Amino acid sequence: MKATVTKKVLSEGLGLLERVVPSRSSNPLLTSLKIEATEQGLHLSGTNLEVDLASFAPAEVQNPQAFVVPAHLLSQIVRTLGGELVELELSGDELSVRSGGSDFKIQTGDVAAFPELNFPSQVDATVEASDLARALNSVRYAASNEAFQAVFRGVKLEKRDNGARVVASDGYRVALHDFALEGEVRELIMPARSVDELVRMLRDGEAKLSYGEGQLSVTTDRVRMNLKLLDGEFPDYERVIPTDTKLQVKLPSGSLKESVGRVAVLADKNANNRVEFLVTEGQLQLNAEGDYGRAHDTLSVEQSGTEPAISLAFNAKYVQDALGPIEGEAEMLFAESTKPAIFRPAAGGGYMAVLVALRV
Amino acid sequence: MKATVTKKVLSEGLGLLERVVPSRSSNPLLTSLKIEATEQGLHLSGTNLEVDLASFAPAEVQNPQAFVVPAHLLSQIVRTLGGELVELELSGDELSVRSGGSDFKIQTGDVAAFPELNFPSQVDATVEASDLARALNSVRYAASNEAFQAVFRGVKLEKRDNGARVVASDGYRVALHDFALEGEVRELIMPARSVDELVRMLRDGEAKLSYGEGQLSVTTDRVRMNLKLLDGEFPDYERVIPTDTKLQVKLPSGSLKESVGRVAVLADKNANNRVEFLVTEGQLQLNAEGDYGRAHDTLSVEQSGTEPAISLAFNAKYVQDALGPIEGEAEMLFAESTKPAIFRPAAGGGYMAVLVALRV
8 A cells, every 4th residue: 555645634634533533542443543545545534432533535545455553643743744745655564654854654553453433324414514513512511521310411402393403401501502404303412522522523514414323423524423322311401491581681791701700700619609690770780709708790781571670699600601602692581589590692593591590 | 098000000910920929828828919009009019938029000099008918819800800990998807899890899818927028129230131031941941840959950040251141950951041141140040930930020121130148139120029049059061061072963943843843753752752863964864763663854954073974862852942942043063972962053142952862
């Protein structure tokens, strides 16, 4: 096998794989990637057992052959090369990587022992890659990284009238985002960590979804990815979304983010970073108190609804997370002091966060 | 005490102090800073016991008074404030920090218990702050962060014909930088960690040095700093600088940095990141070998000297450190395979690194 490929193309392909393939593992094969040289170019693939990833690098190839190399090592070598073209040559189980005045020899692994990765070709649905990325990005924070129950570490995909919804919850808050999708929507739960990898792979263009047995596959111009799905029953999150809100406020999301950030400095870390919200007479007052002192902040808001005032408390960190995806005007909808509240962009756009209030 | 100060000025002053004052300590007073409000403004000072730092923030002050507050907390609060002006008011032992719609109350500490910090006013020498910063920055890497002997964790200042020199060594390498200085030079050793703090404080303008008992003080427009000095005998580093070099090479420092970075990928981490240098016939060949394979790189160099060829080995990491401060053309001067080698900018400028060669 002998291949000539541009450094840029190879290095991009390896960079994608490097994100998924672990740099250390008790099984060294898992730190490797498989390169299948064909007459069109190099098919690169690797897995962390949760996510399989494949990318393609066009190349001039003689004597096509498949081989296995340490993923991070090859990526690091190619990144540091000086020339614009890279020549790969396999002789026995040694791979030469040459470019400019450089010549690297690295040991290849056992290609027969490498796990079989299958990327399906059927397409069940299509979506704008940037829409899918934005939706996943907006809800990801609400999934737990540690929760005992797996579904709290997942992001659910479900069908909506005009497309699809992704939703995540750790039991204390819910984040959801609706988006347009063409084709079938199957209800499924992706591990949030795999969602992080998926979001990194999504750019512009179209993403094709394919539903498999315990697996979701996503294909874009650049990559193909399989995500192993989570089993379990996602909580009935719609139950906690208040429907009878009695007081609504609108204000610039930037001002609210800054204000919450300010008072949070003095909020008690051992009491859920508690920040009290008091809405009355077109003002939102924020109060926090901790070991080092007290913070008080006042913001003007556009207030509406049937109740003249409301007072409730939230975890400052959760409020900041909920506001994260909101740009421009934010809207907060309150039911009662003990009931969850809604945070969403006043202009719509598909995103909504629901926060459980802290006890008074 | 009541003071009005711009957020920008106060926040810059606090930002400087925040770098030095520890955020945690078994003695909470050490995490505090002292604010002495005078009719001219606010004198801020703090210490980590190795370095004392003072800065000044012009302010409008009524009823001048001194007080002590948690440094990081105040800095964090001021940074997040929305308004342009900040009002500080002391009532009893509670400090109010007000700006825009925000009002923070924080507890002050015991001003009598705060360590007495003295910043001398005499000037023994003056130097361009940027020259001093560059010189210290260039040699800092050669000081150890862990060595058992304190002097190896220090940077020495010493007198030279046309000014001063700073030099650091961890026993395996030496870095030195000569620079212009007006006035007296006293031989002294600064802890490298304090040097890091000093470098961060130095900008443009003049730095005034003042030598005290076991202490160096540096004053600039913005800050005053005391550095506690190290005791001990600095090693006779001049002994290891080769004077009879027999082969010299010149090449662009960028190409050499890249090349060393490349071959270092395969160098054996357990064998000092060993990279072999072979100079012959106007070429520098670099070779490294480790568990995963072998790397070979070739660079064209401008070769001179009485010896036709030399082969020696270095720790790749040390070569990269030595090249760090060199821009443009680099010069390497070799004596023998077992002797230290010199790395310096071909254009001069005061910097030189000396590297011990690894055994063949």
